[in-house]
Amino acid sequence: MRTGMCSSSYQRWNLSSKSGPGVISENRIDGALVCICDLPIDKLSDKVIVGRPLKSSLREIRMQLNVRRTIVTVEDRNEAEGRKAAAPVRKVAVVAIVENPLAGKGYVDDLKPLIAASVDLGAFIAARAVEALGPHKAQSYGKAGIVGLAGYQEHANALLTTAFANPIRDAIGGGDAWISSMTKVAAPGTMIDVPMNHKDDVYVRSHYDGMSVVVPDGPQPDEVAIIFCLASGGRLNARVGGMTHDEVEARKAKASA
Known part of the structure; x- marks a missing residue:
């Protein structure tokens, strides 16, 4: 049992x-x-x-995570390759820097308490990401984690499972596709490229994108920076073919009719 x-x-x-x-x-x-x-x-x-x-x-x-800092970055992209966008693309990154309860403890086999704690962390990040996105609807997403030097890469992965992501999916109106992810152990101030893909179908080529995120003075050795990114559209001037966002939306509408 x-x-x-x-x-x-x-x-x-x-x-x-x-x-x-x-x-x-x-x-x-x-x-x-x-x-x-x-x-x-x-x-x-x-x-x-x-x-x-x-x-x-x-x-x-279920252990309680201590969120020490939160950083929200908003980027509105209006032009690329000398061409004005028909509609600007908004990209947001929310970073929650949490105390790592396993820092300095060596190998710990059971990471389920971290996975359980990530549910509330996902809800916390979801509220801030949706607020930052403003009037725009999310079309793509991505996640990442940077572990401080006293921890291990698997600590970030335990905080980024489906348990963490589902509250965010719920907040943005669903997400059928898996979420691109990147994690690593690094010193404070290290940049990480957060990969992103369409939230409902990974075969939408125009939405293969990302955000470069830096945490000033973090994460400290006993911290983990958990990052989630949303975007209101794909790359400006994307033109490599493949399935489109509109086709995915039409397929979803037909399936729900």
Whole structure:
């Protein structure tokens, strides 16, 4: 028997009742919904965050992340190659610099507490990204993480799984495509190129893009910088063919009709 703590996308994955896959009962601990699953641990995807036995408190399952700083960058691109854009493309990057609870501890096998904690971090970043995007709708996205020198690359990856990303998908009206990602360990002030792709179909070539992000004085050795980027369009003057954003939108409209 395993227990799973359901993320904020609990309803999204239809796990809110005993009819969910592998769910045989549910309980509340400290106000949060915890489900008991009869699936073996290797069959549980990140749709259910695997936790400790039900008798453990939620605080043991889900560590609290300390966000030390938040940086929001907004770029409006109006012209490229000497040509004015029909509509400007807005790109935003939200960086949350969090204290790394595993810094300096060497190899830690169980990263599930970090994955669980990333759900709230995703919601935190989502609110700021949508606010920065303003009146524009997101068409593409990307994510990245820089781990300070006292941590390991896998610490950032644990904070960037689907558990982290689904609150952002919900905030921008969905996202069917996987999210391009880049992580590394680096000294403070190191630049990272955040890859981006269309949020609903990775085969939209015009939206293969990115943002270069630098965290001034960070991350410190005991920190992780978690980055999420949104854009309201693809590259200006994109002209290499392939599927278009409008075609993806038409396909979605037809499927939902």
